[in-house]
Amino acid sequence: MLASTLATTLWMPSAQDTIEVRRVLRQGDTQTFVVRIELERGEAVSSVESRVQETVEQVDSNGRATIRTRYLSVRIGGSTAGNRPDDRTLVGPDGAILSIFSNDAEAFRLARAIAITGVLSASGPWSLEQPASSQPLAPPARTQYTFEGTEALGSRTAARIRFEFREQAPQSDPLQALGRYWLEVGSGRLLRLEAELTGLPGMQGTDAKARVSVRAEEG
Numbered sequence: 416m417l418a419s420t421l422a423t424t425l426w427m428p429s430a431q432d433t434i435e436v437r438r439v440l441r442q443g444d445t446q447t448f449v450v451r452i453e454l455e456r457g458e459a460v461s462s463v464e465s466r467v468q469e470t471v472e473q474v475d476s477n478g479r480a481t482i483r484t485r486y487l488s489v490r491i492g493g494s495t496a497g498n499r500p501d502d503r504t505l506v507g508p509d510g511a512i513l514s515i516f517s518n519d520a521e522a523f524r525l526a527r528a529i530a531i532t533g534v535l536s537a538s539g540p541w542s543l544e545q546p547a548s549s550q551p552l553a554p555p556a557r558t559q560y561t562f563e564g565t566e567a568l569g570s571r572t573a574a575r576i577r578f579e580f581r582e583q584a585p586q587s588d589p590l591q592a593l594g595r596y597w598l599e600v601g602s603g604r605l606l607r608l609e610a611e612l613t614g615l616p617g618m619q620g621t622d623a624k625a626r627v628s629v630r631a632e633e634g
Contacts, residue, residue, distance in 0.1 A: 440480045444471040446604060447487070447632045456623040464490045465499075478508030506530075511545045520551035521616040527553070528580045528592040529610055529627065532560050554584035565600060569633075573597035573606050582614070590614040594627070606631045 451464045466487040473481040482504045489496040503516035510532040515523045532543045540561045547555045558580040565574055580592040594610025608629035615623050 440471045440474055442471055442473055445469065448605075449630045449632065451628045453626045454623065455626070456618070456621060462492060472503070479513065480506050482506055509543060511543060514548075515551075518551050520553060523548070523551045524553050524556075524582070524590055524616055525612070527556055528590060528612055529578075529594070529596075529608060530558060530580075531596060531598075531605060532558070532576075532578075554582045554589075556580060556582045556590075563595070566597075568597060568606050571606060572600045574600055578610075588614045590616065596629075604631065605629070 445468060447466065447468045449464065449466050451462065453460060453462045468485045468487055470483045470485070471480050472483050484502040484504070486499040486501070489499055502522075504526060505513040505515070507513050510530050512523065512527045512530050515526060527545050530543060530545065532541065540559050542560065543558045545556045545558075547553065558578055561577045563575045563577055565572055567573070575595055575597050577595050578592070580590075582589040582591070584590075590612065591614050592610050592612045594608065596608040597606045598604065599606050608627065610627045612625045612627065613623075615625060
């Protein structure tokens with residue numbers, strides 16, 4: 416869900432030099448994240464925190480990667496939840512979410528909202544188009560990205576990218592996401608992601624919003 420194949424050149428806005436951020440997903444690649452989701456609806460706020468491990472199970476000849484997400488722990492509010500089955504996601508070489516093996520339409524739409532692009536523009540904002548899907552059902556969607564610069568995250572240097580996602584749907588309250596993610600310069604690994612989502616599936620027409628925070632563990 417978070418991983419993508421990256422072959423990236425980022426132009427620094429104040430220099431002639433380029434920073435290359437490159438990641439090629441290979442079978443067996445593994446990364447562990449702490450994911451926190453806060454759902455706010457009116458004055459009510461609930462939270463889920465998970466520690467997840469993502470593993471590249473397969474990469475086909477077209478560059479599409481099957482990513483398995485294993486839930487190492489899940490806490491809902493202050494309580495530990497039971498075991499959750501693994502998820503599997505098919506990701507395109509451009510970062511688009513192609514399918515999820517559970518066929519859960521809501522999960523599929525939410526995954527697309529934070530898709531990490533695999534091709535970054537050197538001359539300004541760039542976009543990722545995700546077509547409509549019939550199985551599971553989802554409207555077309557578009558994300559616009561902007562490279563904002565680099566910054567230090569601990570001992571690592573990260574490229575900071577702003578993204579704006581919106582489903583191209585006729586309803587008055589489409590799923591939208593606004594946020595940023597940070598990719599490690601040199602490896603292209605996701606280090607951090609922060610986003611706020613509105614127009615949540617099943618909650619359109621309400622004031623509900625979700626804040627998503629992802630942090631990669633060291634190592």
